[in-house]
Amino acid sequence: PSVFAGIAQGPEDPILGVTVAYNKDPSPVKVNLGVGAYRTEEGKPMVLNVVRRAEQMLIQNESRVKEYLPITGLADFNKLSAKLIFGADSPAIQENRVATVQCLSGTGSLRVGGEFLARHYHERTIYIPQPTWGNHPKVFTLAGLTARSYRYYDPATRGLDFQGLLEDLSSAPSGAIVLLHACAHNPTGVDPTLEQWEQIRQLMRSKALLPFFDSAYQGFASGSLDKDAQSVRMFVADGGELLMAQSYAKNMGLYGERVGALSIVCGSADIAVKVESQLKLVIRPMYSNPPLHGASIVATILKDSAMFDEWTLELKAMADRIISMREQLFNALKIRETPGDWSHIIKQIGMFTFTGLNSDQVAFMRQEYHIYMTSDGRISMAGLSSRTVPHLADAIHAAVT
Ligand code: PMP
Numbered sequence: 001p002s003v004f005a006g007i008a009q010g011p012e013d014p015i016l017g018v019t020v021a022y023n024k025d026p027s028p029v030k031v032n033l034g035v036g037a038y039r040t041e042e043g044k045p046m047v048l049n050v051v052r053r054a055e056q057m058l059i060q061n062e063s064r065v066k067e068y069l070p071i072t073g074l075a076d077f078n079k080l081s082a083k084l085i086f087g088a089d090s091p092a093i094q095e096n097r098v099a100t101v102q103c104l105s106g107t108g109s110l111r112v113g114g115e116f117l118a119r120h121y122h123e124r125t126i127y128i129p130q131p132t133w134g135n136h137p138k139v140f141t142l143a144g145l146t147a148r149s150y151r152y153y154d155p156a157t158r159g160l161d162f163q164g165l166l167e168d169l170s171s172a173p174s175g176a177i178v179l180l181h182a183c184a185h186n187p188t189g190v191d192p193t194l195e196q197w198e199q200i201r202q203l204m205r206s207k208a209l210l211p212f213f214d215s216a217y218q219g220f221a222s223g224s225l226d227k228d229a230q231s232v233r234m235f236v237a238d239g240g241e242l243l244m245a246q247s248y249a250k251n252m253g254l255y256g257e258r259v260g261a262l263s264i265v266c267g268s269a270d271i272a273v274k275v276e277s278q279l280k281l282v283i284r285p286m287y288s289n290p291p292l293h294g295a296s297i298v299a300t301i302l303k304d305s306a307m308f309d310e311w312t313l314e315l316k317a318m319a320d321r322i323i324s325m326r327e328q329l330f331n332a333l334k335i336r337e338t339p340g341d342w343s344h345i346i347k348q349i350g351m352f353t354f355t356g357l358n359s360d361q362v363a364f365m366r367q368e369y370h371i372y373m374t375s376d377g378r379i380s381m382a383g384l385s386s387r388t389v390p391h392l393a394d395a396i397h398a399a400v401t
Helices: 016-024 049-060 075-086 105-120 135-143 162-170 194-206 227-237 269-287 293-303 305-335 359-369 389-400
Strands: 098-104 125-130 146-151 177-181 210-215 242-247 259-265 352-354 378-380
Touching (some): 049 293, 075 098, 105 135, 105 259, 105 269, 125 135, 125 162, 146 162, 162 194, 210 227, 259 269, 305 389
Parallel strands (some): 177 210, 210 242
Antiparallel strands (some): 098 259, 352 378
16 A cells, blocks of 8 residues: 555656667667767767866865855856856956856756746746757746747758748747747757848847747857857847856766756846846755756866867867768768658758658657657767668668658
């Protein structure tokens, strides 16, 4: 007998559940393209060299203690994180208009931002792209916001539904919150061009829509940290307000360390001080204060110019390997004369390709080829290697013919 006997079995997470199924498969040819984590050409998880070096420095520093961080996290980390995304010369930083708090990776930053808005902002509706990362609607709904979607992806062109996006944002109520992927949109790999971003910016500012940027892939899309922050910086340059959730999971490979930051760009320095005081009241009863280790690694790397440069090289190498996987997969399908236009594989940006395969084809590939991906046909290019590309191309070919 148990007081919990009546509890129903919960469903597996649609993304992390792919790895659970993969782990149970005994096949030697199995490939996991489900979860968005970088793998080496050998299919192994990777710790960046610069991260290892930073950890060694931290361990050797005898004055280092394990005291609690403040509620807002490591001060250096917060300053450096804001500089990384907004740019060292950002007027908002120079004018002390940015409130930054260290949070539990990207997810935690989104959640704290969502809770803050639900308590203190006049409009509770957040518009999220259709489709988006599967956790977004849950994070914001549980934070107390109402999630609605705006058109983003057009399956016919496998590109941006820009007209639909503009129409939906135009008809959103004034003041509504809009979730924007800063770069490398997950799951589609489709980003607006800079000209399109400028139009989105003008429309949003004219309707006082509040931008909430999610930056989980800075540097991972193009290989350049500055280039991948251009969309965000356009919205800061106009002097307006916004929220920014940053994750170091992918770009520093710190997945399990749970390092991220929430920044709120405010209209004035006074307001930023008050906003920070309220963020502390959100955080304290939730988890008191954030973990020390990951943020110390990030701060060590960001404040040392040699280590920073080493990081950018390692980041570029990861981005380049992903781009090379796109080319290899595209060529492998071309050689097989697989029916259809597969050019979106090389056009899409970031960690994922939104293949256009339907859930039956995805199930077929899992069954017959032991290839694992989310049921929406999203594959993680970072999980591929030269060795596994032919197997994937065979599977896709068989699934569509
Ligand atoms: N946003 C997006 C769009 C993501 O793809 C992810 C990671 N898959 C996250 C946020 C958050 O990840 P994490 O909490 O691991 O930083």
